[in-house]
Amino acid sequence: MQVARAQQGLRELILAGELPPGKRVSEPAMVERLGVSRTPVRLALERLAQEGLVAPGASGGFVVRAFTAADLADAIEVRGTLEGLAARLAAERRPTAAALAPLRDCVAALDRVVAQPVLSEADFDEYVRLNAFFHEELVRLAGSGVVARAVEQAAAQPFAGPSAFVQLHATEAAGRDTLVVAQEQHRLLLEAISRGEGARAEALAAEHARVAQRRLRAALSDRDKLTGLPGGSLLRLAAAWP
Template sequence: MYTAPPIETTDPTSSQAVKAQLRLREMILAGELPAGARIAELAIVEKLGVSRTPIRAALMRLEQEGLLEGLPSGGYGVRTFSERDVSDAIEMRGTVEGLAARLAAERGVEAPVLQEARACLEQIDIVLSQPALDDDAFLRYVTLNQKFHNLFCEMAGSPVITRELERVVRLPFASPSGFVVMQANSPQARDMLIVAQDQHRQVLDAIERREGARAEAIMREHSRLAQRNLREAVRSPDSGRMPGVRLIRG
């Protein structure tokens, strides 16, 4: 599953563009706009029932998000990604998060932030305590997992690191939960999330103990789970039915 970055909605006049962006993203990930296809602007205008101005704004945002690319002849096309592209993006996230973990451990973290992170992990424990996870449980995990990674980023106390992590997770499929929901189709789904949760606790423990090298190593290893999920998603017989995976070239 591709987890999109947050959409800015501070400008009330952009509401139509935001709605168009959400719908276009949905169409891309569902395959209604196939990988490599040129976007027919007029057809999108007719389909969504909005004017060309918000459609153009939505297309520009999706290009910034990485799902579309500008074409030499003008307009936009749906991007495709090699498996190596996605793997490199995940590796980059692991590297930056590893640095964030080391800095958090070396600089120290305020008690309220640590307490909030622990509370988040306790909520994840509750989700994973179920013997089998349904779709709602997986989506709950995704929400809490993202919250923990956001808090984790805050622990570094570095606007530079925060900015770079935000940039990295804008790369398609590189977010911490980029492939989590796909695990619902795997018999080992819950086991893999339990491993990830143990790594969450281990890195938080390393940060509290001010063990920078250990914290960094754990987060680098944490990204390896996403690499494994990528390989399994691409090679799964059901990959064609998984949102967004059809954009990845093997």
């Protein structure tokens, strides 16, 4: 329990920019700040190193990593590929109507959110919650702990999660349109899985992640927007992304 608490606390400090890129993470300071003992902090840092948020320092310990635009794009691509695998496995296992019911209910609830002509901040928050559930349920239906762990690790990268850019949509005039497109892909994914169409489900899930790729490209044109999001302080955008 203490390790999970330390891991979450450290991740929040890093994504909030309180531990900037290149900074060595002081274990004694984190012990005091997080209210846990030193061993859980060390184990939490090792887990974050596996996630890619920190890296071993030259003189020992761990330092916070910086990310390029290409890093973010690759992380989204990996997540999409893994979710495609999950979608194919789910379809090939032909889940029962009862097993698919939570996913169907989620899609129906998302339909109600995006059907509104104008979305409020609360609507975007609700979309984030339901979207997270959709992606979790998609992976659950695959029935593979190996795939689930791989997806979780890929999605832990800054801006790689399925709802990473929804906060940006909320500030844009065309924000609702982007969510409508994503929701149509949710609906098609559900249809493919329910029909046992593995190859189609895999392709749809991979294409679904490409929406996030396109939003990343658009967001990179306004660095202020990105740096205002959790994890934005970790970006190093000097190198152009093709």
